[in-house]
Amino acid sequence: MSLREEALALHRENHGKIEVVSKVPVRDSRELSLAYSPGVAEPCKEIAKDPDLSYEYTNRGNMVAVVSDGTAVLGLGDIGPEAGLPVMEGKAILFKNFADIDAFPICLGTKKVDEVIQAVKWLEPTFGGINLEDISGPRCFEIEEKLKAAMSIPVFHDDQHGTAVVCVAALWNALRVVGKDIAKIKLVVNGAGAAGISIAKLLIASGVAPANVSICDRKGLLFPGMNPNNLHMESMARLTNSEGRRGTLAEVLTGADVFIGVSAANIVTAEMIKSMAPHAIIFAMANPAPEIMP
Numbered sequence: 001m002s003l004r005e006e007a008l009a010l011h012r013e014n015h016g017k018i019e020v021v022s023k024v025p026v027r028d029s030r031e032l033s034l035a036y037s038p039g040v041a042e043p044c045k046e047i048a049k050d051p052d053l054s055y056e057y058t059n060r061g062n063m064v065a066v067v068s069d070g071t072a073v074l075g076l077g078d079i080g081p082e083a084g085l086p087v088m089e090g091k092a093i094l095f096k097n098f099a100d101i102d103a104f105p106i107c108l109g110t111k112k113v114d115e116v117i118q119a120v121k122w123l124e125p126t127f128g129g130i131n132l133e134d135i136s137g138p139r140c141f142e143i144e145e146k147l148k149a150a151m152s153i154p155v156f157h158d159d160q161h162g163t164a165v166v167c168v169a170a171l172w173n174a175l176r177v178v179g180k181d182i183a184k185i186k187l188v189v190n191g192a193g194a195a196g197i198s199i200a201k202l203l204i205a206s207g208v209a210p211a212n213v214s215i216c217d218r219k220g221l222l223f224p225g226m227n228p229n230n231l232h233m234e235s236m237a238r239l240t241n242s243e244g245r246r247g248t249l250a251e252v253l254t255g256a257d258v259f260i261g262v263s264a265a266n267i268v269t270a271e272m273i274k275s276m277a278p279h280a281i282i283f284a285m286a287n288p289a290p291e292i293m294p
Contacts, residue, residue, distance in 0.1 A: 017089045018105070023059075055128070064103040065127040066091045067120055069111055071136035072159070072193065074287040075264060081107035084134055091133055091158070103131070113139050117146050124151055132157040137193040138230050160198035167199050167260060167283060168206055178279040180257060182207040186277065188256045190249055190291065191263035192217040192233050199260055200236060213240040214252040218264075221247040250275075257281065265289035 001009070011017070026032050033039050043057035055061040070084035071077075088105030095103035104127075108119050120130055120143075130153065132144055144157045156162070175182055187208055189196045192215050204210050215222045215236055222237040223244045249267065253259060254275045260283045261268065268291040273282065284290035 011086060016086070018092050051125075054125070059102060060126065061128045062100075062102050063127050064095055064101055064129045064131050065120075065123050066095075066103050066105045066131045066133055067108065067116075067123075068106075068133045069108045069116055069135055071111055071134070071139070073134045075289065078136065081109055088133060091131065095131075111139075113142055116143055117150070120147055120155075121150055124153055127153065129154040130156065132159075134159065135194075137197070138232050140194045141232050157194065159194040163195040163262065163285075164198040164202040167285070168202050170283065171203070171258065171260075171281065172206075174281045178281065180279070183209060184212075185257040186212050186214075186255060187258045187260070188214045188216065188249070188252050190216045190259070190261045190267070191286075192222055192227075192236070193262070195262040196260075197232055197236055199262065200240070204239070210239050211242075214247075214256070215240055216249045216252060216263075220249065221245060221252050259283065259291075261286055261291035263291060265291065268292040 022035075024031070024035050026035055043053075047053045047057060066088045068081065068084050068088055070079055070081035073079050073084040073087055076083075085105060085107050088107055092103035092105050095101040106123070108116055110116060110119070116135070116139075120132075123130070130147065130151070132140065132147075132155065135143060135157070140157055140159065144155060144160070147155045172182070175185070182203075185208060187200075187203065189200050196215060200213055200215055204213060217227075217233075219226070221241065222233060223241050223246060224234065224237045225244075226237060227233040250269075250272050253268075253272050255277055257277045257279075258281045259268070259273075259276065262285050265286050266289065268284065270292075273280065273292065282292070284292050284294075
């Protein structure tokens with residue numbers, strides 16, 4: 001059975017990957033009266049007097065909403081909220097299996113920034129944190145920034161910060177292995193969406209010289225004025241390429257020490273890898289298929 005067939009069978013036979021399981025037994029009328037009516041009224045009355053007690057009397061403090069609008073799912077693109085649901089279920093089981101945090105997938109049927117923001121704000125009384133997932137750029141930046149300003153619970157966009165943190169940690173270790181100084185490496189990031197821009201920002205904050213960073217999208221190397229309506233891409237172009245250099249991915253990879261791909265499948269060739277500096281580091285992270293196979 002192929003991976004595709006096995007994955008489809010797993011999801012179909014289990015009708016997804018998550019379920020709701022009770023923490024308390026309901027075996028008789030007494031237990032029912034404690035978990036539900038009339039007993040449940042007692043924590044309700046306490047929380048009404050002090051809403052912060054919701055963290056003590058409910059699972060809110062250990063519950064994260066995994067929220068997407070389905071506009072940037074894996075490397076599949078804008079496939080819609082229904083098609084994004086398997087990924088959000090998958091993220092929920094990662095929370096549970098690796099951190100024992102309960103998470104619930106919520107896929108929104110809107111692409112409008114203001115509607116996404118409002119919908120997530122309305123979730124605050126139920127959840128202790130918000131994990132934004134697979135929301136296309138540059139909308140994702142505005143959505144996260146406005147939610148952080150408006151909400152009193154943590155808001156985290158995984159495609160930006162989760163990807164960037166893991167990538168930077170891995171690169172630090174890889175540079176130790178090959179004996180290169182992060183301040184001197186020539187870095188190419190392919191993919192100028194949420195993940196690529198966040199990775200570049202964090203690596204610059206970690207010691208990579210901005211002038212040694214080249215960020216590419218499908219049209220080639222970012223340069224000032226290339227995407228004037230995308231403030232995040234434009235600011236990174238001005239930071240990393242103030243001279244306005246032009247070039248294709250193949251051209252900017254020549255002599256590079258590090259390639260980080262968060263873009264599309266099969267866009268890097270063996271010849272392009274050979275053109276890089278000795279002991280080059282390759283992070284081909286396009287999902288579900290990488291830029292180049294190992």
